[in-house]
Each structure stands twice: as C-alpha cells, then as structure tokens.
Amino acid sequence: MCGITGWVSYDRDLRTETATLDAMTRTMACRGPDDSGTWIGGAAALGHRRLAIIDLPGGRQPMTAETPEGTVALVYSGETYNFTELRRELTALGHRFTTDSDTEVVLRAYLEWGDGLAERLNGMYAFAVWDGRRDTLVMIRDRMGIKPFYYHPTSDGVLFGSEPKAILANPLAPARVRLDGLRELLALVKTPGHAVWDGMREVEPGTVVTVDRQGVHRRVYWRLETRPHTDDRDTTIATVRALLEDIVRRQLVADVPRCTLLSGGLDSSAMTALAARQLAVHGEKVRSFAVDFVGQADHFVADELRATPDAPFVHDVARACATDHQDIVLDAQALADLDVRAKVIRARDLPMGLGDMDTSLYLLFQAIREQSTVALSGESADEVFGGYQQFFDEEARRADTFPWLVRYGRDWGEDADVLRPDLTETLDLKAYVADGYRTAVADIARLEGESDFEYRMRQICHLHLTRFVRVLLDRKDRTSMAVGLEVRVPFCDHRLVEYVYNTPWALKSFDGREKSLLREAAADLIPKSVYDRVKSPYPSTQDPKYALALQEHAKDLLARPSHPVFDLVDRERLRRAAHRDTPQITQASRHGLERALDLALWLDLYTPELSLT
Incomplete structure (x- = not known):
C-alpha cells in the first residue's frame, strides 16, 4: 500500500521543481507513514510514500530499472496477490530479482510485457511507470477500482496522484469546482472518470492511461462482460467456496499484523471464518474488530434497514471461530467531534457525507491501526451476491433510475434537503441522474433468450458493481489509508465478481433470500444465528446525544452568517433543523445537518473556487 504522485512536463526542467514535488509527496504521508522517496529524470518527477507490508526492507520506491535505451521508473500503490506466480514466470524468462517485494515483480513484468501486464495482475493497485526509453508515462488501475487514482492533464504533460490532494498541491491545478462537479458531489451516483475537481480526471477501473508528447490515450483492459452460466446450483456453490478459499489465502499474505473487520453479518463472518480456519493450520489466531456505540443496546430501535444490533452476532462469530476479538466502542461526543469530521473530509477531499457512519469508520480504523496494519473486510459482497433491499424492492426494480436512489428518496425525503432552492433548481440533479443512468445501462449486454426479468436483474447487479460499489470502495480506502491501515476486500477479486455476476438471479436468490449463494457456500463455517440473520447495513448510532451535538x-x-457555506445551504432550512425538538430529529433531518456541517468544513479546509453559473 502507499501513496503515489508525479508530474510529467515535456517543456520544462523538473529538476528545478523539487520543492513542488516534495509538497505533492507530503500530502500522501498518511497513506505511507513508513518511508518517503522521490525521483526526477528527464521530463518526469515521481513521488512515493510507503506503507510497508511485504519485504519491509526491500520495497523502497520509486523503484528503477536501467536499460540500454533508458531508465524505467515505477511508483506503485496496492497489492498484487499473484506476484509469486508472476515472479516464477519472469525468472524463467531470465529476469533476476534483488528483493522479495511485489513492487519489483510489477516493474519486471512491465519490462517484459509493457502495459500488457495489466491483464496478468490479480490484486488491488494503482501505479505509474515512467518509461524513459519512450518518454512515456503509463498509469494502470485495478479492475474494480479498489485503489484510487487521479490525473490532471496540463498544457505540456500531466499531474497524477493517489488522491486529488496530491494534484492540488501543484500550482498548475486550481482548486475549482464547477456546476457539473457539484452535481457529481451531491447526486449520490458515481460517474466513471469524474473527479469533481475542475480539469481533473479519474483513471477509470480496468483502464490503462498513457501520456506522451502527443497527448493522453486510454485503453480498457477489463470490463464486466455478459457470459452464459452453465453450472448447476451445487457446482455454482462449490465454485464460489473454492474461489473464496483461494482469495482469502492470497489476501492473508503480509509481513505485518493482520486482522478482520467483523460486523456479525454474513459477509464479514464468512470471510473471518475462512481466515480463522486457514491461519489455524499454522497455529495462529485471527484478530477481529467490530464497531459499537455506547448505550447502543439501550437505544436500539429496529427499523426498515436494521432489524437487529450487530453485537450479539459479532460475539457469536468470535466464539465460534475462536478469534482474538475486540469491540471498538464509540460515544456520541467522539462521533460528533468536528475535528474528526474534518479529518474524514480531508481524507476524502470532498464532503461525501455518510455522517456518523463515516466518522465511526475513521475512528474504528484509527483504533485498529494501533494493533494491526492489514485488515480484511467483507465490503462489496452485497453488490456481488445481491444483498441490498433494493434488489428485492418492486418499486426499485421497476424504476427508470439507479435502484438505490428509490430507497434513499423514501428514507430521506425533504427533511434531508438543506440546499438553497435556487441552487437546487440550477443543479437540476434529476436530469443529471437521468443522463447518467441512460449512459450506465446502455452498454449492458443481454444474453440471447434472457427473460425481461432476468435482464432487469442483470442491469441492477451491473449498476451496483460499476457505480454504487465504487462509492463505498473509495470511502473504505480513503478512510483507512488516512490512518495508515491497509484494508483488503476479498469479495472484489475479479474472478469471483465475473463468475457470480453471470449467475442468473434465480440462482443468486434460489431460496428467496438475499445472497443465497454466499450463505450456502459458507453454511458450514458460520453460526446458525448468522446464517439466519437478515441483511443489516453498517451500523449508525441511535444515541440522541449525537443528534443534539449536531x-x-x-x-x-x-x-456565522457570512460563512461561504450559505452560498450553498439555505439558512432557514438549517435553522429549522437546528432548533427541532429532539424527538422530531429523524435520520433524514440528521443527514441534512451532517451535510451542512460537512460542506462548511470542506469550504474551510480547501477554500475551493465555486463556479455556480
């Protein structure tokens, strides 16, 4: 894991720009607290911050290889889970290695196969190669978009970084947000390639972006494709289990302390149980961590989203798997702390706003980092296996829009809206979302003979795997890396994603429940209480003290009536929410308060130039 950044300029001598490169690199210090390095050669300047995971002494970066035609330099963030096999293959081809790191394997793979190495990698990664033989920059991102990666074309080259903050540290990249950026920020959709900041782009998942003197070029090396599924139910379940066992085995490899994130749901419980079984062979115990809230048992009230609190199920799994378990218990004061909220916004560069679910995640990761450096997460299983309520909601199934927006519209409604009415009219988010939805469904191929219902469910699955999941993956990566914790996501292995995506919905839900395939694949691993539990999302505090603090x-x-947030937020709407009696503070009105506070802090931290016309 790590943070990467760089600058390519074909018209200037970047050796005179070391101060700017250092400033760009420093912004990535949280992502890489263990080491720092820079390299400048020719038209390229590369910066790296390292979080040491594999081969602690040997994986320093930027890493270079000298060839007769010129230097090839690499800055790499992430993990390549099949690096052992690739290393053997490259050794047989004549390559010689001086370290045990996966970074050197990626560098040597580039020397052997060029940007064709992308198709050979299994992992989560974002890396850039400066090829001095051709004066070309090659940027590659993993298939699912687990690791973030951004770039900003300039008049004579490009700036790039793991996060926008690295690019914004360069004077060539103004901190400006135009109307389309605000639309993307507020619409709760994820448009591939969109980075919100003006002039900035995202290296899209499964894509190679090449920069040379002629400009910027893109090549898609992976996309989610429609294929026939011919396996019967038993074979499908067995295949899912075999894939998961292989994935977890690969993702447990690390030279630092590891743990699992355990919520007591099906996803994290199955993953924790697999890890526990595999480590037990080596005489090791799994460490597991869960988030909880002070007084949650007293304050918990079942609702449409969450029928049960997590803690009893977490403890069932911890006992069954004999994990070394710890609950991280947070109080309302910590969750509402403006300093913590600011750190979350700084981590994400934007006020994306999931309220206490963001601050609690940050505080959970901060506590875990004191004991572990790598954590395995159950993130993305709902998107892969069909776990969300909207998969089963008839209104969401029929809606001509992103399915999750149907539920959010019902749950939040007008109470969550604190924006100025004139801004809402100018943004016209309804039209923006409609355009994005039409683009998203246009390229989803249909199998010959596929029924209308099965094709609609394929569309819903595809939308979650290419749009919705990327919001959550970015949240997970940015919040964890802000405290120097590497979070791995086994359910995003592209082999599993491809296989399950193409199983018919009738097979994904063969028992009428969510995530039927995963439940049966893990049936012998998990307690019966978890096997029978209905999907419950990441927890949110119900402590009234939190709403009062907001x-x-x-x-x-x-x-502070002159605060620039009131160019975006309606003062009267915010005033009503701030003075509402405690029993009337709904989740929706809480969300409105959180959005206003997030926007205000973002404006304080980044002082962006907002173009609202």
Whole structure:
C-alpha cells in the first residue's frame, strides 16, 4: 500500500521543481507513514510514500530499472496477490530479482510485457511507470477500482496522484469546482472518470492511461462482460467456496499484523471464518474488530434497514471461530467531534457525507491501526451476491433510475434537503441522474433468450458493481489509508465478481433470500444465528446525544452568517433543523445537518473556487 504522485512536463526542467514535488509527496504521508522517496529524470518527477507490508526492507520506491535505451521508473500503490506466480514466470524468462517485494515483480513484468501486464495482475493497485526509453508515462488501475487514482492533464504533460490532494498541491491545478462537479458531489451516483475537481480526471477501473508528447490515450483492459452460466446450483456453490478459499489465502499474505473487520453479518463472518480456519493450520489466531456505540443496546430501535444490533452476532462469530476479538466502542461526543469530521473530509477531499457512519469508520480504523496494519473486510459482497433491499424492492426494480436512489428518496425525503432552492433548481440533479443512468445501462449486454426479468436483474447487479460499489470502495480506502491501515476486500477479486455476476438471479436468490449463494457456500463455517440473520447495513448510532451535538454545531454555524457555506445551504432550512425538538430529529433531518456541517468544513479546509453559473 502507499501513496503515489508525479508530474510529467515535456517543456520544462523538473529538476528545478523539487520543492513542488516534495509538497505533492507530503500530502500522501498518511497513506505511507513508513518511508518517503522521490525521483526526477528527464521530463518526469515521481513521488512515493510507503506503507510497508511485504519485504519491509526491500520495497523502497520509486523503484528503477536501467536499460540500454533508458531508465524505467515505477511508483506503485496496492497489492498484487499473484506476484509469486508472476515472479516464477519472469525468472524463467531470465529476469533476476534483488528483493522479495511485489513492487519489483510489477516493474519486471512491465519490462517484459509493457502495459500488457495489466491483464496478468490479480490484486488491488494503482501505479505509474515512467518509461524513459519512450518518454512515456503509463498509469494502470485495478479492475474494480479498489485503489484510487487521479490525473490532471496540463498544457505540456500531466499531474497524477493517489488522491486529488496530491494534484492540488501543484500550482498548475486550481482548486475549482464547477456546476457539473457539484452535481457529481451531491447526486449520490458515481460517474466513471469524474473527479469533481475542475480539469481533473479519474483513471477509470480496468483502464490503462498513457501520456506522451502527443497527448493522453486510454485503453480498457477489463470490463464486466455478459457470459452464459452453465453450472448447476451445487457446482455454482462449490465454485464460489473454492474461489473464496483461494482469495482469502492470497489476501492473508503480509509481513505485518493482520486482522478482520467483523460486523456479525454474513459477509464479514464468512470471510473471518475462512481466515480463522486457514491461519489455524499454522497455529495462529485471527484478530477481529467490530464497531459499537455506547448505550447502543439501550437505544436500539429496529427499523426498515436494521432489524437487529450487530453485537450479539459479532460475539457469536468470535466464539465460534475462536478469534482474538475486540469491540471498538464509540460515544456520541467522539462521533460528533468536528475535528474528526474534518479529518474524514480531508481524507476524502470532498464532503461525501455518510455522517456518523463515516466518522465511526475513521475512528474504528484509527483504533485498529494501533494493533494491526492489514485488515480484511467483507465490503462489496452485497453488490456481488445481491444483498441490498433494493434488489428485492418492486418499486426499485421497476424504476427508470439507479435502484438505490428509490430507497434513499423514501428514507430521506425533504427533511434531508438543506440546499438553497435556487441552487437546487440550477443543479437540476434529476436530469443529471437521468443522463447518467441512460449512459450506465446502455452498454449492458443481454444474453440471447434472457427473460425481461432476468435482464432487469442483470442491469441492477451491473449498476451496483460499476457505480454504487465504487462509492463505498473509495470511502473504505480513503478512510483507512488516512490512518495508515491497509484494508483488503476479498469479495472484489475479479474472478469471483465475473463468475457470480453471470449467475442468473434465480440462482443468486434460489431460496428467496438475499445472497443465497454466499450463505450456502459458507453454511458450514458460520453460526446458525448468522446464517439466519437478515441483511443489516453498517451500523449508525441511535444515541440522541449525537443528534443534539449536531444541532449545537449547526447553531454555531448559523451564528456565522457570512460563512461561504450559505452560498450553498439555505439558512432557514438549517435553522429549522437546528432548533427541532429532539424527538422530531429523524435520520433524514440528521443527514441534512451532517451535510451542512460537512460542506462548511470542506469550504474551510480547501477554500475551493465555486463556479455556480
């Protein structure tokens, strides 16, 4: 894992720009607290911050290889889980290695196969290669978009970085957000390639971006494709189990302490149980961590989303798998702390806003980092196997829009809207979402003979795997790396994603429940309580003290009438939410308060130039 950044300029001598490169690299310090390095050669300048995971002394970067035609230099972030096999193959081809790191394997693979190495990698990665033989920059991102990667074309080259903050540290990249950027920020959709910041782009998942003197070029090396599924139910379940066992085995490889994130749901429980079984062979115990809230048992009230609290199920799994378990228990004061909220916004560069679910995730990762450096997560299983309520909601199935927006529209409604009405009219998010939806479904291929219902469910699965999941993956990566914790996501292995995506919905839900294939594949691993449990999303505190703290922060903001947030937020709507009686503070009105506070902090931290016309 790590943070990468760089600058290619064909018209200037970057050796005179070391101060700017250092500033860009420093922004990635949280992603790489263990080491720092820079390299400048020719038209390229590369920066790297390292979080050491494999071959602690041997994986320093930028890493270079000298060839008769010129230097090839690499900055790499992520993990390549099949690096052992690739190393053997490259050794047989005559390559010689001086380290045990997967970074050197990626560098040697580039020397052997060029950007064709992308198709050979299994992992989560974002890396850039400066090829001095051709004066070309090659940027490659993993298939599912697990690792973030951004670039900003300039008049004579490009800036790039793991996160926008690295690019914004260069004077050539103004911190400007135009209307389309605000639309992307507020619409709760993820448009591939869109980076919100003006002039900036995202290296899209499964894509190679090449920069040379002629400009910027893109090559898609992987996309989610429609294929026939011919396996019967038993074979499908067995294949899912075999894939998961192989994936978890690969993702447990590390030279630092590991753990699992355990919520007591099907996804994290299956993953934790597999890890526990595999490590037990070597006489090791799995460490597991869960988030909980002070008084959650007292305050918990079942609702449409969450029928049960997590803690009892977490403890069932911890006992069954004999994990070394710890609950990270957070109070309302910590969750509402503006300093913590600011750190989350700084981590994500944007006020994406999932409220206490963001701050609790940050605090959970911060606590875990004191004991572990790598964590395995159950993230993305809902998208892969069909776990969300909208997969089973008839209104969402029929809607001519992104399915998750149907539920959010019902759950949040007007109480969550604190934006100025004139801004809402100018943004016209309804049209923006409609355009994005039409683009998203246009390229989803249909199998010959596939029924209308099966094709609709294929569309819903595809939308979750190419749009919705990327919001959550970015959240998970940016929040964890802000404290120097590497979070791995076994359910995003592209082999599993491809296989399960192409299983018919009738097979994905053969028992009428969510995630039927995963439940049966893990049936012998998990407690019966978890096997029978209905899907429950990441927890949110129900402590009324949290809502009261939000109101107090909103009142403080209202006392600063000249704050630029009121160019975006309607003062009267915020005032009503801030003075509402506690029993009337719904999740929706809480979300409105959180959005206003997030926007205000973002404007304080980044002072972006907003173009609202």
